[in-house]
Amino acid sequence: MSAPPLIRKVRFDVRPWGDGPDPARELVPYIDKVSLVDLVSGFEHAAGHGVPGAYAGIVLDHFAFGDLTAYLTGRPDSTHWAKRGVIALLGCTCGEVGCRSLEARVLIDDDLVTWRGFARPDRPGDYGSFGPFTFRRGQYERAVREVAAVISGS
Template sequence: MDLVSGFEHAAGHDVPGAYAGIVLDHFKVGDLAAYLSGRPEFAYRSQNGVIALLGCDCGEVGCWPLEAQVITTEHSVIWRGFSQIYRRERDYGDFGPFVFERSQYERAVREVVATTPAT
């Protein structure tokens, strides 16, 4: 959240950094591992191939989501194409991409899934 907040402040966006983590009790993603891996059938807005990485600071994802594409290659997972659906004019072209080693990303996802109560 700090990275996007800093970016939005520096860019002069209105309502910068008004995000919080995703509350899984309110946002049913289904298979969390598949969602975080960006599998199209589990994407938040599958028609656009994106997931919500952050939700609104009120706890509702649909209120103020920060979205991104998740691209998986043989060796990496990439978050790119960030957008704020309620401020289409915002340019996030200089934010990211964020590249993760695939094995580390998948391990982190497994750890999150293992520690997240089923909803």
């Protein structure tokens, strides 16, 4: 019998991205108060990946994600993401998701949401021991609703 999953807490922060008088908005996931950027960068350093890190959150003003709630719950409107069955949780520091993204599957059941199957499509590498990250469904959906309200209000 396998051990029950470690339950984490997630939040999504929106912060300014870029220089200039009118910066874009960046969406950064946090797991247990640590940014996903820091978590994956630490993993890549420890695993000896060639060029670890260099991630940013999803730059919302540069990325056609469709409905944010649908996207973050693994039901992206975009045909590209829906066909692949994954979502990008991070993008590159240049602001492009297609340049250096971190993708994962979002699995939802009655009580839990899990991010698993992490990968970087721009570069091969073993992410099998990164994650999975499991959240209580109610807490995850609340975090998604809160960030969607922030995005729609800005």
